Amino acid sequence: MSEKxxxxxxxxxxxxxxxxxxxxxxxxxxxxxxxxxxxxxTRQLAEEVVATSDKLHMQVYDIDEHAEIARQYHVDKVPGLVLAARDGDRIIDYGVRFAGIPSGHEFSSLVHDLVLVSGRDSGLSPQTRSFLADLKEPVLLQVFVTPT
Amino acid sequence: MVQAEMVEAMEFQELSYRHHVSGVPQTTINDGAAHVVGAVPEGNLLAEIMKVVSKKKSK
Known part of the structure; x- marks a missing residue:
């Protein structure tokens, strides 16, 4: 696994x-x-990406051994990546995650999402924001993609 | 309240099959309540989410 x-x-x-x-x-x-x-x-890819900036950090979990943490972040597939904001010791979950390896086209989605989460701004329009702010029930968006 | 999950369709074929994924990207809302195929503008996706949410409310 020494090969990059x-x-x-x-x-x-x-x-x-x-x-x-x-x-x-x-x-x-x-x-x-x-x-x-x-x-x-996926783990190696994430580690190599995280290593390119001191603003990026990583925690490694096992979905079975750390089932409680997985549940907390709504992770039910492996490999799973959660992109969350970090504020001191606090982790702020924005509900952004990847199921499966983010390679090919999805590698740029990963990079883009890291930048978005880091900016702590969704970039959504005022209308979308006001609708979402009033949401009373959970919304799950699953975007099916292929890496090629 | 909003969760967004990128799902690699080849790795999770059973889930893709269940949601009838035939083209990508496909966005599935609330486990099949609605589907949006293609990379649609924000407003279109929002409209679909609104439909799903209001449908549930009127029940």
Whole structure:
């Protein structure tokens, strides 16, 4: 596993993009020892991404051993990544997560989401915000994607 | 109140199958209450969410 997933070029690009990171971001990785084809790669990928900026931090969990934490962050699939804000010792969950490896096209979604979470601003329109602010029941959006 | 989950369709085929994912991206709202295919503008997605939420309220 010593071979890097990200080459020097990508690492440099990430460092450039992550210049815009404003606040610390905590990436929570959830893996499993059982039947998880992409857990190791996803963890390594996340670790390499997090290593490119001192504003990015990471915690590693096992969905079975840390079932309570997984539930708290609504993680029910592995590999799972939660992108949360970090404020001192506090983790603020914005409900943003990835199920499956964020490779290919989804790698840019991951990078973009890290920047968004770091800015602590959804970028949504005032209308959307006012509707969502009045929500009385949970809304789950699952965006199905393929990496290619 | 809002959770957003990116689901890699190839890795979670059973879930994709259950939600009839045939093209990506597909956004499934509240476990199948509504589906939006394609990368639609924010307003369109919001309209679908509103439908799901109001449907539930009128029950």
């Amino acid at each position: 997933l990200l080459n020097d070029d990508i690492v440099q690009q990430l460092k450039d993009v992550f210049q815009q990171l404003q606040n610390p971001v905590e990436v929570l990785f959830f893996g499993s020892k059982k039947d998880c084809e992409y857990c190791d790669d």
